[in-house]
Amino acid sequence: MSQHPVAQSRRQLFDYLDGQMNADYRSILKTGRLENETTQVKTYLLEFDWHESIGEEIDNEAGYIASALTIGGTKKRNELVPSVINTDEDGFYYIEWPRGNQKIRMYLDTSSDASRRFWIGYSLAPSMELDKILDILSGSPESRLDRVWLWPELLRQIQSWGEFRGVGLDYDHRFFESSSAENLDSTSYLKLQLWGGPETQNVLAAITEARKGRVNLSKVRMKYSEEDDRRRFVLEEIKFNGKFTCRGTSFASHQILITRLRAAYAEKVKEMETKHTICCSFNKGESLVVSGDPISFFPGEPIANVKTFCAVVFGGTSPFHLWGLVQQISGDHAEVNAIDLHTGSRLFFEVYSDEIRMYMYPGSCGNTVVRFFTNLQRTLNASVSAKNTKGQEVF
Amino acid sequence: MPRSQPKTQKDKKSFNLIMTNIGIGIFKNHPSLAPLSSKVSELGYELFCVERAFNLPEKSVVHPELISCSTLTSHSVIAEWTTTKHIENKLGQLLKYSEVTTDDLRNYIAVPANSAIQHSVWLVVPKEHSEIFRNSLQEAVLSKYADRILLSSLENKSDYTVKLTFHTGCLRDKGLEQLFLQDYVFEKVPKGYLRIVTSDLGVAAIMDPVLTAFAGLLIKSRGLDVNCRSIAEELFGIWSMFDSSTQIQIIKAIDSVFKSMHAKGYAKRILRKGKKSREWGLSTDGKTEYTVLLRRLRSAIERFTQELDTGVVQIEIWDLEEEEEPIVP
Numbered sequence: 204m205s206q207h208p209v210a211q212s213r214r215q216l217f218d219y220l221d222g223q224m225n226a227d228y229r230s231i232l233k234t235g236r237l238e239n240e241t242t243q244v245k246t247y248l249l250e251f252d253w254h255e256s257i258g259e260e261i262d263n264e265a266g267y268i269a270s271a272l273t274i275g276g277t278k279k280r281n282e283l284v285p286s287v288i289n290t291d292e293d294g295f296y297y298i299e300w301p302r303g304n305q306k307i308r309m310y311l312d313t314s315s316d317a318s319r320r321f322w323i324g325y326s327l328a329p330s331m332e333l334d335k336i337l338d339i340l341s342g343s344p345e346s347r348l349d350r351v352w353l354w355p356e357l358l359r360q361i362q363s364w365g366e367f368r369g370v371g372l373d374y375d376h377r378f379f380e381s382s383s384a385e386n387l388d389s390t391s392y393l394k395l396q397l398w399g400g401p402e403t404q405n406v407l408a409a410i411t412e413a414r415k416g417r418v419n420l421s422k423v424r425m426k427y428s429e430e431d432d433r434r435r436f437v438l439e440e441i442k443f444n445g446k447f448t449c450r451g452t453s454f455a456s457h458q459i460l461i462t463r464l465r466a467a468y469a470e471k472v473k474e475m476e477t478k479h480t481i482c483c484s485f486n487k488g489e490s491l492v493v494s495g496d497p498i499s500f501f502p503g504e505p506i507a508n509v510k511t512f513c514a515v516v517f518g519g520t521s522p523f524h525l526w527g528l529v530q531q532i533s534g535d536h537a538e539v540n541a542i543d544l545h546t547g548s549r550l551f552f553e554v555y556s557d558e559i560r561m562y563m564y565p566g567s568c569g570n571t572v573v574r575f576f577t578n579l580q581r582t583l584n585a586s587v588s589a590k591n592t593k594g595q596e597v598f
Numbered sequence: 599m600p601r602s603q604p605k606t607q608k609d610k611k612s613f614n615l616i617m618t619n620i621g622i623g624i625f626k627n628h629p630s631l632a633p634l635s636s637k638v639s640e641l642g643y644e645l646f647c648v649e650r651a652f653n654l655p656e657k658s659v660v661h662p663e664l665i666s667c668s669t670l671t672s673h674s675v676i677a678e679w680t681t682t683k684h685i686e687n688k689l690g691q692l693l694k695y696s697e698v699t700t701d702d703l704r705n706y707i708a709v710p711a712n713s714a715i716q717h718s719v720w721l722v723v724p725k726e727h728s729e730i731f732r733n734s735l736q737e738a739v740l741s742k743y744a745d746r747i748l749l750s751s752l753e754n755k756s757d758y759t760v761k762l763t764f765h766t767g768c769l770r771d772k773g774l775e776q777l778f779l780q781d782y783v784f785e786k787v788p789k790g791y792l793r794i795v796t797s798d799l800g801v802a803a804i805m806d807p808v809l810t811a812f813a814g815l816l817i818k819s820r821g822l823d824v825n826c827r828s829i830a831e832e833l834f835g836i837w838s839m840f841d842s843s844t845q846i847q848i849i850k851a852i853d854s855v856f857k858s859m860h861a862k863g864y865a866k867r868i869l870r871k872g873k874k875s876r877e878w879g880l881s882t883d884g885k886t887e888y889t890v891l892l893r894r895l896r897s898a899i900e901r902f903t904q905e906l907d908t909g910v911v912q913i914e915i916w917d918l919e920e921e922e923e924p925i926v927p
Binding site for chain 2: 546
């Protein structure tokens with residue numbers, strides 16, 4: 204089992220990971236294959252909900268974070284009780300989750316984002332275990348951690364910042380299928396990885412055209428180099444859920460990329476909250492005004508069964524993490540009072556077969572909208588679009 | 599002390615809630631209310647306030663549903679909707695609105711001065727009340743203020759189609775009047791701007807938003823009991839805008855939702871009274887996951903809703919029990 208050295212600051216960690224990345228890269232060049240998956244540097248962009256605690260004095264922040272990342276419950280397999288250990292740098296923690304007879308470790312940078320909302324986790328732990336932990340955390344109302352949700356257009360945009368090295372495509376429409384006997388072995392899903400240079404884009408274009416409205420970009424691979432020295436680069440694999448796997452010669456390039464992406468993502472999330480939160484407030488004249496407007500999501504094709512759709516989306520399970528009280532008005536129309544299980548914030552949905560209207564209220568999280576949009580594209584239809592009341596695209 | 603006898607109240611679909619959302623949508627230019635909303639917007643109308651009471655000299659308190667104003671036309675619209683059968687009271691209120699002066703608008707309601715030159719009143723009633731209101735308005739209000747009050751009605755045409763119909767009257771902004779003289783059929787009207795209006799605090803009308811807010815607060819507080827005041831603050835945003843009697847009325851209405859549900863055996867297994875009055879929580883062994891508890895809560899709510907819909911139960915609104923702690927607004 205690999206062991207991290209206990210870095211006491213982000214600087215120490217970056218230097219260590221830079222060395223690790225370079226060693227890996229040289230090993231690949233020498234042997235033609237990656238010797239040990241676990242040595243790959245994995246980085247996770249995460250979103251943390253401080254609730255009202257931000258700005259308040261927290262006596263023991265490590266303890267607070269440990270509690271916010273603890274999952275109890277009766278299902279032992281889902282139980283997560285981490286140790287969050289302080290380092291010499293404020294807001295930089297070393298975290299360990301006991302899993303069976305091993306410990307899964309991750310460094311957590313909670314402070315480099317000025318709002319302290321978007322965290323970066325760094326790890327060399329086995330992907331399978333760490334991904335599972337983060338999935339459990341982001342799916343549980345007991346935890347305050349959520350993943351970020353990189354929608355296809357954003358992934359395309361990120362990829363354009365560097366050189367194309369491939370894509371991952373997927374969709375899974377089984378979510379909205381009935382569980383009847385004939386659907387037991389449904390094949391309405393796809394997972395595909397295309398690795399290669401720019402010419403791979405022709406294959407991608409052909410597949411996308413052939414499976415219009417279905418194929419969804421879920422992962423991009425790219426080479427991102429330092430501007431003044433192209434020998435210093437990182438080969439990134441970026442997944443829709445904010446997971447970065449990187450190799451190459453420059454950890455600094457990776458940091459530049461993830462910081463740039465975090466800024467773009469944070470801006471979008473903030474935009475959702477400022478423009479779309481339905482908010483009653485007093486204006487200068489002491490009058491009560493209603494600001495904010497809903498967002499409409501238009502599925503590429505009509506939702507086949509509004510009742511099934513609502514049962515899945517508002518059932519309180521992954522990937523939507525929404526819990527709702529569904530009022531079925533008619534066969535093709537329902538109204539749903541809902542909460543986001545991540546933040547507990549209130550939402551309201553008007554669901555029609557050709558439109559889903561989402562209202563956010565004060566305290567709502569922009570990440571909820573992004574999660575909803577990204578996962579609708581993956582599970583319902585890749586052509587789902589989101590518009591404001593002026594008819595402008597939101598994403 | 600003996601417990602107060604429960605009063606029963608048959609809830610009805612909330613016309614006021616739907617109309618408030620439509621009103622907001624019209625003055626916020628929601629696309630589902632086009633072409634009316636877009637043309638109103640072209641005339642410069644913007645939403646000024648919703649559900650706000652104002653103290654006016656010599657007219658005491660006015661409490662219109664909504665006010666919209668336009669600097670382009672120097673005109674404001676005071677909107678009112680009602681399902682009341684007590685037309686006399688309503689006519690008195692409409693007279694008060696009609697008599698609002700430029701000074702009132704500018705100084706007490708605080709409408710921007712360049713929108714407060716003139717104003718009109720827009721009244722909307724359910725289709726079935728339109729005839730009686732038209733006749734009463736003719737006699738009582740229009741004879742005096744024929745230039746400034748316009749009556750429309752709203753009717754449900756299908757599950758998500760409504761019709762707005764002109765009946766009688768005028769507005770002082772002739773451009774706006776032209777728009778309101780026409781009938782409109784709207785599909786998929788927005789219903790989420792406000793989820794509760796103070797004019798309709800019946801259990802059936804507020805149950806889903808209240809219980810959703812309760813579930814959300816349980817998550818935020820990580821399972822601690824939630825009091826009705828916190829739910830009210832969560833639902834209404836600016837709690838201080840309400841006077842103390844309205845605050846008490848709202849808290850009582852929220853508590854009634856829990857009491858009505860808790861009276862059912864199946865709900866008692868999941869819903870629990872808190873240590874303090876008007877405080878509620880979920881029954882748990884401390885080990886069961888939130889998601890499981892919330893699933894159980896939803897099942898109980900669905901069963902309760904079904905019983906309400908089929909008339910198996912009538913909603914009970916309890917008077918405030920005397921032994922309960924007084925509500926401090």
